[in-house]
Ligand SMILES: Nc1ncnc2c1ncn2[C@@H]1O[C@H](COP(=O)(O)OP(=O)(O)O)[C@@H](O)[C@H]1O
């Protein structure tokens with residue numbers, strides 16, 4: 001379905017003392033597309049992603065997911081509704097295996113009572129088997145199957161980025177928020193990760209990605225949101241943004 005909005009921010013605000021990290025941002029993320037979020041360091045991109053995912057609370061504004069107001073929902077409830085993020089710095093569980101890292105991405109969340117968990121045990125076992133199958137297939141897709149029993153701390157930087165993405169995809173999100181998915185990654189792996197992101201989009205996922213690497217933004221993103229100093233400067237495809245003098249000065253020229 002074209003024209004449908006997956007995720008929307010209206011007048012979103014988050015200040016840290018005098019620092020207006022996000023200062024009245026409104027934007028829409030269209031369903032089934034890859035939308036870019038770019039801007040200079042300190043523009044407020046990661047803060048915006050944290051607000052959308054519910055990792056932090058806004059000081060003002062609204063967020064809606066597929067038409068539903070999620071502003072007051074904690075991050076795990078947003079995750080249940082299909083909104084999942086990755087972090088700028090990978091957050092794998094270092095002392096667990098690659099497989100357990102994926103399994104932990106779908107364990108019961110706070111709010112699900114121990115009793116209901118125990119009572120539903122047989123169903124749980126079945127669910128766990130299904131999760132194992134899914135974990136294995138994702139490990140294959142992301143090229144991590146050979147590392148399945150390796151402790152996450154022993155992975156290379158690039159493999160950690162792949163694991164971060166596989167963990168985020170594990171609960172089968174509708175909307176995926178990626179914070180600099182190719183940061184610090186070598187060119188061959190950048191290409192590979194970009195391919196994974198395209199594949200997820202082709203499978204129907206909606207993606208919002210913060211990215212510094214403009215070649216990747218150019219290749220993947222249908223539309224791009226430009227932030228500077230906590231505000232949205234412009235929105236549009238890259239060829240449109242290159243015509244905007246304010247955008248060129250704030251970001252593209254630098
Ligand atoms: N937890 C925090 N405490 C204080 N200031 C913060 C915090 N997080 C972000 N900031 C500030 O908010 C601004 C935006 O940061 P950030 O969202 O990380 O920008 P970006 O991801 O675009 O580089 C920066 O000035 C940053 O220093």
Ligand SMILES: [Mg+2]
Nearest residue numbers: 045046047088
């Ligand atoms: Mg950032």
